[in-house]
Amino acid sequence: MIRKYIALLRMKYIEMLAYRLATFVWMTGAITQPLITMFVWMNIHPEESESFVFYFMAVIFVERMTSAWDVWELDREIREGTFSNWLLRPLHPIHWAIAENIVYKWLFAVILVPVWVAAAVFWPALRPHMTGSQVALFLTAVVFGAALRFLLSYSCGLLAFWVTKVAAVYGVIDVISLFLSGRIAPLEMLPPALREWSEWLPFRYMISFPIEIATGTADGGELARGFAIAAGWMMALIGALQWLWKAGMRKNQAVGG
C-alpha cells in the first residue's frame, strides 16, 4: 500500500504542477473571504483588532489545510462517466482522492507557514503563544478537521449516483458550515442557542476547534470532549460513506459509451 501511495502522490504532484496557475489562484482566492470578514470585525470592535487578526489568519491557515473539493470532482466524474476509469483499476477510488488531498495540502502548508512566520516578524499579534503539547494537539485537531471535511465532501459526492448536480446539496451544507464552523465569526460570538448546537454538529471541528486550541480557549475537559465528538462524527461519516459506496455501486449506471 505504501508503494501505491508513493506512486499516487508522485503522479498527483506532477499533475498539480501542470495546473500551476489554477493552483495559485485557488489558493489565494480562498483567502479573500476571511480577510474581508476580518476587516469588518476589526471595524466593529477596533479594541479587539489584535485578537481578530490572529483568529482570522488562523482561519485562513486551518481552512486551507482542511478544505475539501471532492464533491465537485465526484459530481463531474460520475455524471460524465469518467469515474469508471478509477473503478476499473484494482485500487479503491478513494485513495486517489486522499493522495490528491495530501499533495495539495502539503503545498498549502509549504506556502502558508513561511508567509505566517515572515508576517509574525513584523506583526506581533500573529505570534502564537503555544506550548509544545498545544502545538501537537492543534496539529492533531487540524488532521481531524481535514478528515471530517473530506469524509463529508466525499460522501456527498457519492450521492451523484442518485442525483445529478449533487454539488448543489453540498452548497447548502457549506453555507451552514460558514456560520457554525467559525469562518464568519469566532463561535463565542454566536447566540447561545446556536453555540450549543455548534458544539454537537461536526462543523466546529472542521475549523474553529483547532483555533480554539491555538488561542487557549479550549483546554482540559472541553478539549477531551471536543476530540470525542469529532471522533464520533468521523466514525459516523465513515459508516455513511461505506454504506453510500455499496448502495451506489448497485445504482451505478457507468454512463457514456
Place this chain on the structure above:
Amino acid sequence: MVIRVSHLHKSFRVHRREAGWLEAARSLWRRDYRVIEAVKDVSFTIEKGEIVGFLGPNGAGKTTTMKMLAGLLHPTSGEITVGGFVPFEQKPEFKKMMSLVMGQKSQLIWDIPPMETFLVNKAIYDIDDRSFRQTLEELVELLDLAPLLDKPTRSLSLGQRMRCELAAALLHRPQVLFLDEPTIGLDVHTQENVRRFIVDYNREHETTILLTSHYMGDVAALCDRVMIINYGRLIYDGELSVLTEKLAPYKRLEVRFSRVPDMDWGEYGEVAEIEEGTVVLRVAREKAAGTAARLLERFDVRDINIEDPPLEEVITRAFQEERV
C-alpha cells in the same frame, strides 16, 4: 472457458420528459419513469484465446453488456463469471486479470504524459520492475510509442492516444481484454496498425478478446466468431463465414468488358451495379463458377472477379432480422 454469461438481463429506469418549457416545468413535481430493458436474456461462453466480435447497431446493448462483464454495472438478473470471478464484486484480483479499453474514453491521466499513467498503473497493479520493463519495452516497440511517452496526453492525436491507451491497458498482462470501439475515429492506416497489433498480441499471449466495432474491417480482420445483439437480444452467435452464407447466399461477380453489351442480364444473375465497362452481378453461391464460365465463353470479357458480398451488407441484413 474464460467467460460465461447466462440469462443476463439489465434494465434501467429512466426519467422521461417531453420537450418544451411547460413539460420541463411539470417534470419538477411529477416525474414519469419508464423501464428500458437494455439487455434481455443473453447467454454465451467464450473460450480462452478466442477473439469474438460483438456487433449490433447503436443502442443495441453491446456496451451495456461489456460494462457488466467488466464489473462496472450490476446486472438486473442472470449470471456472469469472467476467469472465475463475478465481475460486479469488484475484487482486485479480478481487475488485475482483465482490461477494458473504450475508444471514446481515456484511462490515461489527461494533463500529464502517458509514462506517468504507466508508472501509476505499475504500482496499482503490483507489477514488479522486471516484468514492467519487459512488457513496456515490448509495447513501445509494437505500438511505436517511444516519441509519445513524455508528451502530455492531451496534446496527443487521437491515434497516438489510442496506442497509449492500449499500452496502459496491457501493462499488467490481462488475460481478458474488452475492447469497445478501439478503432473509432482513427484513420485507415492507424486502424490497420491497431488491428495488426491486436492479432499479434492475441497470438502471442493467448489473450481472450471481446471486441465491439462499427468497422467491418476490424471484424473481418480479427474475428472468426461473431455475436450479434439487437434490441438487447442475442440474435446470432457463430462463425462469421456461416453468417455470410446464411444471410447472403450469393457471390458478387464483377465483370469488366471493353464495352458493356446492352442486354438483359436476368439469365445470369441480379444486377447490383452497372458502370462504364463494369457489371456487378449477384449470383447464387453454387452457380457462381458456372456463370463465370458462361460469361467468359460468350462475351469479350477483360477481367472477372468472384467475391463474397461486403460484410457491411451482411451485417445490415442481420440487424434487420429477429433471429439469424
